[in-house]
Amino acid sequence: MNQTDEGDRPTAPAQRKDARRNKETLLEAAAAAFIASGVDAPVRDIASRADVGLGTLYRHFPTRADLIIGVYRHQVEACAEAGPALLAAAPTPHTALRQWIDLFVDFLVTKHGLAAVLHSDHSGFEGLHAYFLDRLLPVCAQLLDASATAGEIRADIDALTLMRGVGNLCIGAETDPDYHARRLAGILVDGLRRPTGHHAP
Helix, strand or coil: CHHHHHCCCHHHHHHHHHHHHHHHHHHHHHHHHHHHHHHCCCCHHHHHCCCHHHHHHHHHHCCHHHHHHHHHHHHHHHHHHHHHHHHHHHHCHHHHHHHHHHHHHHHCCCCCCCCCCCHCCHHHHHHHHHHHHHHHHHHHHHHHHHHHCCCECCCCCCHHHHHHHHHHHHHHHHHCCCCHHCCCCCHHHHCCCCCCCCCCC
C-alpha cells in the first residue's frame, strides 16, 4: 500500500515542472489581463484566465508589484530570445530585424500602464530599465550587425539609437487606437536599407 501511495505521489522534479508551468501560465494570463484592463486588473480575473486558484497566484507572486515585475521580465526575455531564433529562421538578416522590431513594438505598445508603474518609487522596480537594456540592446545589435554585414543596411546606426527611435514612434499608440506603430516602425527599419542601383550624393 505504501509503495502504491509513494508511486502515485509526484516526484520533486515533476512538482518543480508543474510549478514552472503554473508560473508561465500566470505570467501569460497577467500580461493578457494588463493589455485588456491595465495593471490594476483584478487578481481573481488573472487567476481565472490561468485556470489556477488564488493561492497558487499568491504563492508565486505575493504582491501586485511582484506580478508586474514578473510580467515585465517575462516579456523582455521573450523578446530577447526571439532575436537569435528569427535570425536563424528568416530568409535574410533584414527580414529578421524587421520581424524582431515588430515584436519590440508589440512589447512597448501593450504595456498599458506598466511604464507609469515602473517609474514609481517602489524599490522592486529599481534596475528594471537597466535589465531591459542589458537584455535587448545586444539582441538588436546582433540583428543590425548581421544586416550590415550582409550589405542590406547602412552600418552607421547603433542599437540604442534604433530602439529609441522605435520607442518614440510608439508613444502615439497610448492615446490613439487607430495609431499604427508597427507600420511606422517598419518604415523606419526599411529606411535603414542601403541605396541600390545608384550612388548616394
